[in-house]
Amino acid sequence: MEISIEIQNLTKYYGKKQALSEVNLTIPQGMFGLLGPNGAGKTTLMKVLTTLLEKTGGGVKICGVPVENSRQIRNMTGYLPQDFSMYGNMSAYEALDYLAVLSGMSKSERKERVPQMLEKVNLLEKRKTKVKSMSGGMKRRLGIAQAIIHDPKVIIVDEPTAGLDPEERVRFRNLLCEIAKDRIVLLSTHIVGDIEATCENIAVLNQGKICFDGRVAELLALVEGKVYSAEIAAVELEKVKEKYMVTGILTTGSTANVKIIADEKPFPQAKPVQPDVEDAYMYLMHTE
């Protein structure tokens, strides 16, 4: 069975408001990043894929199974929602065991898998810690453990690193990369750094529409030769911001080092620099 997600002309309305418009996307095995600003429709797309929302139109197939077969889809997907939590009075072990029961696992399977998963997410030593006493990072790791406990083919994670400190964020990204070896991990985020560090394939969603779908290198190619760095007087900063798309500012005393996206060299002292995903994303958002 081919591990992929096929989305064709997917449309979703909330009443009269359109949240997704004719979304077409093919997600292959491995880490896949879904990038977009807040309110772009990422969570709606995640929820349609996890059967938590009914689509209005179009078609979605996960590993060849139409999303309407909710039972089958739930068996082959693991979902980490944006604001994952569990009953505060449960310990990490109890919470994972409870969710493993809901995933249809037998007692013997749970006895084997629950400690394994806790170990994988580095929570085995904290197995007795109550959920209410856990830090944000610990909760997310528990969230990942519950999403993979039944060994699904597809894992969908919604804004998993929001609110985490830098160290936790790096640890969490690495964890996602580890589990993406033989399955799809669909990572939805508005944090460009997460995508840059983990994904080879990405899609950018804006106002319910896919405005980019391809490899990271292809996204970078969009701004190749259009990113410049220049040192300007700090007083000129406002003028420059008005005229150009500024993606970085480093002010030192009376001067400021700015990173600018422009089709042509903005001023003589500007030097072309290597673009990063954030530059490409900003370019895409402003040209849309």
Add this chain to the structure above:
Amino acid sequence: MFGALFFKECKQVLKSLVYFIYVVVFVLFITSQMSGDSAVRLQAPEPGQSYYGTTVAKDETLIMEGTLANLVEDINHNSWVTYPLGFYKGVTLTDRETEQAKAILERCTGKPFEVLLEEMAGHFGQYDQSSAEEMDAAQANYRVSVKEGFTYAEFEAAMKEICGLVGKGSAYEKSSYEYGIRIPMTYELAKEEFDALCEKDRVTRAYMRLFCDYAGIVLAILPIFVGVSRALWDRRAKVQQVMFSKPASGARIIVSRYLANLVMLCIPVFVTAFLLQQPFCYKAQTFGIRGDGMAFLTVPGVWLLPEIMVVLALSFLITELTDTIVAVFVQVAWAIGSIFGADVLVGDFRMRLIARWNTLGQTTLFSSLEKGFLQNRAYYFLLAVVCIILTVIVYERKRRKGGSLVWKNTER
């Protein structure tokens, strides 16, 4: 999977503060209501006693005489107790309405009100006012005879007129006077009742009916809080999304959760019933019979289980449907309506949520009403099943609508 989920849910209930409060309130209420010396006071009737208690009148003449006696007292005090919509309401008639009530009374008895008052004073004067037992006997024996040739149909029409004056829910409703007029028992009747209590009820079953009467009051309300709390728990703990994404069916989740709560709610009921019935098992032995040791399970099982089931199921349904605590207000109002809406405290089953039997014994009366009682309980049992099926449907619907039945335009 179902069993594992059930036990995990039971464990969750055990950890809940609401459940702990439920157990404490239930046990305190029951132990404060159930008189500890009931077993001691239960004695075989002996010939020559001045008072053998009362029983519900079934004879039409006795019903008319007892009701008219109540009417004389109510007109005299001009203080009428009614329970419209199940809530207490004191009624005072205007002078004109009082005159109308007196005219109705005179039509039924053929005597002016003043004469009836004198007869009442004469009757109560025969008893020792300082003795509670004597006063009970005086009240039970007080009768006002009807006019010669006055039929039961005419009496019913007259009582309808009284209801028109005082409003709904008074003691002059047909359902009320036909089960609410009590007459003193003779030795023979008391003996017959006692024998039935020993043979049919084997003592403990009769006591368990009294237990169910009190427990039924509090169980119409307390499980609401447990049910609402559990149904709102997922939303409060923000676990809805992750639960919805799991392969377990809505039926499995809701039914296991419901049964776990039901079992946990029943445990203190049966344990308390078991402990309270022990003196009556011993008492039965003193009467030379073996008490029904399983009465603590069988009687509350039929009497209270459907009530707990429907209260819990409805709280699940309303809360799942609204995601609010509105079920608390709706169901507490229903329970209070049922408590105060009972026309009599013994045997007013009809479609009442709370089946009242505020007496120890009256086995023959219960036997005559048992069919209606069982129909009542079967109705609530089925209603509970329907509510749970609807809860599963609502849960599955919410699952496909992102957790709410109402569209949120802001969700992206």
